[in-house]
Amino acid sequence: MKYNKNQLQKYRQDALNFDEKLVLEDTAKKRFPKTVIALSALQVKGSIRYLDNEDIILHAEITGNITLPSSRSLSPVTRDIHLVIDERYIEDEQRLKEFEETEPVFILEDDTLDVDTAILDNIVAELPLQILTIEEIADDTLPSGKDWHVISESAFENEKKGDNSSNFDSRFSKLDDFFKE
Incomplete structure (x- = not known):
């Protein structure tokens, strides 16, 4: 029209x-x-x-x-x-x-x-x-592959807060102060 x-x-x-x-x-x-x-x-x-x-x-x-x-x-x-x-x-x-x-x-x-x-x-x-x-809404499983996976926003926020300490590699703790002045 x-x-x-x-x-x-x-x-x-x-x-x-x-x-x-x-x-x-x-x-x-x-x-x-x-x-x-x-x-x-x-x-x-x-x-x-x-x-x-x-x-x-x-x-x-x-x-x-x-x-x-x-x-x-x-x-x-x-x-x-x-x-x-x-x-x-x-x-x-x-x-x-x-x-x-x-x-x-x-x-x-x-x-x-x-x-x-x-x-x-x-x-x-x-x-x-x-x-x-409809299936994706009902199924909470997110896509994943070899060496990668998709996480929810809440899981991402938990990782940022440090709630996921079991996956933390202590060898990287020295890098925490790398950019601090």
Whole structure:
């Protein structure tokens, strides 16, 4: 869904309302090849309002499913998408100073509002850093290999505190004062 600024000017009094199913899987895979394995058709409901000061307000509610690689094993993980976005588009870059840094305000590029790009950007921005399969969540075993293993944050903190003294090699104790002045 792309709308030219001239098309949107007629929606000053009443917002342009939409309720559509968007198929953005190919675009998502091209833009985020290492992140998106699959993307279902997205149900998108919302509105676009053209304000008197020539700002454009996009409000959209998006639902669907996305399949991503597990951050631990790269196995496919399907997650539900339920996302609400509210963004403001302005023409003059100088006006960015008028808004708080946390407000979602963007420059309208080429006098065109690209709703598809806004939706994909928001979906990817909302993804958690750690994505695990159901089995990985249930199984507390972390990956390991020859001469290496992954430890949890709590185990790492315990090692930093010195709670793991059984693995400490006393020959390294002389190095404790090496960098002290």
